[in-house]
Amino acid sequence: LAAAPALALTVAWVLRHRGQASGRIPLAELAAKLAAGYTLVSIDRRELFLGVAVTLTLFVGVVHLLLARATRGPRLRPYDGWLLAALAFVALYFGVPDVVAAGAHVSDRFALLALSAVALWVGSGAAPLRSRRRVAVALAAIAVVALGVRFQKQRVLSRYLAEYVAAADVVGDGRVLLPIAVSPAGPRDASGWRLGYRVKPFLHATGWIVAERGGVDLKNSQANTDHCPVRFPPGHNPILNIAGSLGRMEGMPPCVDLGTQDAEAADYLLVYGATREELDTPCGAALSAELARGFEPVYLSSPTGLLEIWRPRRGETTARR
Numbered sequence: 001l002a003a004a005p006a007l008a009l010t011v012a013w014v015l016r017h018r019g020q021a022s023g024r025i026p027l028a029e030l031a032a033k034l035a036a037g038y039t040l041v042s043i044d045r046r047e048l049f050l051g052v053a054v055t056l057t058l059f060v061g062v063v064h065l066l067l068a069r070a071t072r073g074p075r076l077r078p079y080d081g082w083l084l085a086a087l088a089f090v091a092l093y094f095g096v097p098d099v100v101a102a103g104a105h106v107s108d109r110f111a112l113l114a115l116s117a118v119a120l121w122v123g124s125g126a127a128p129l130r131s132r133r134r135v136a137v138a139l140a141a142i143a144v145v146a147l148g149v150r151f152q153k154q155r156v157l158s159r160y161l162a163e164y165v166a167a168a169d170v171v172g173d174g175r176v177l178l179p180i181a182v183s184p185a186g187p188r189d190a191s192g193w194r195l196g197y198r199v200k201p202f203l204h205a206t207g208w209i210v211a212e213r214g215g216v217d218l219k220n221s222q223a224n225t226d227h228c229p230v231r232f233p234p235g236h237n238p239i240l241n242i243a244g245s246l247g248r249m250e251g252m253p254p255c256v257d258l259g260t261q262d263a264e265a266a267d268y269l270l271v272y273g274a275t276r277e278e279l280d281t282p283c284g285a286a287l288s289a290e291l292a293r294g295f296e297p298v299y300l301s302s303p304t305g306l307l308e309i310w311r312p313r314r315g316e317t318t319a320r321r
Helices: 004-016 027-036 047-068 078-095 106-123 129-165 206-213 238-243 261-265 282-294 314-320
Strands: 175-181 215-217 268-272 295-300 307-312
Touching: 027 047, 027 078, 027 106, 047 106, 047 129, 078 106, 106 129, 129 206, 175 206, 175 261, 206 215, 238 261, 261 307, 268 282, 282 295
Parallel strands: 175 215, 175 268
Antiparallel strands: 268 307, 295 307
């Protein structure tokens, strides 16, 4: 009964979007990601080891707790519903596409729910207290290590984001902004890995500026959907007009047409992470050429210089139209 509203909404969503594209992850890859706890991995590659540690701890814990309570008899108890819920989430994890219309990372969500349900079963009194404490201590130790890893990486990310948000003083209040995240995951570290492992912290960083100073973010991905309260008017979606699709707009690097009316109507373009490596790609080269042809640079961030702010050359863009 508690799940009925969510199930009804899910059915309505699937029926409404049944003609739209969906994407599946190969079965073997899904199984490997579930076993490795990949849904717990976010901003740092070191979290791969922590994800494996969590799933291994839960697996060993479940087996241990089941054996520990075997002396009480094999009958099911009310709290065993958490294990049934975990199995249901695992079935959905393998059965539902990872991308359904505008919904993405569906597999990660079901995997997280499955792991959470198992953890709730462990803590619900499913076995003697002494046995449960062993699992709890192991998970707590992993959590402390994960906190240290994430805290260190978040401090690094915060420095880069602070440099980005400082551009608010340049663009001013109530401006129309077009962010172009050439390197949305951030710069590469000394080992050649991107700063953000699975996340793209600079993809929508302009939202910090718009929230502080007002204005319009032409790359508002929520406004590109049909299930968020904010959306672009029909026929006036800059993501579609400038890039053709959200995938092209958020690519690495993005493939955009800066000669469109929407791009030229922006007060400023915020170009982040335009490194030589990215600009040597076809989409990157096209972006560089269009910036040089129709826009002028007005700001370069400090100290990294990763953020460039450009504005249209109004006279030249009007003549081209």
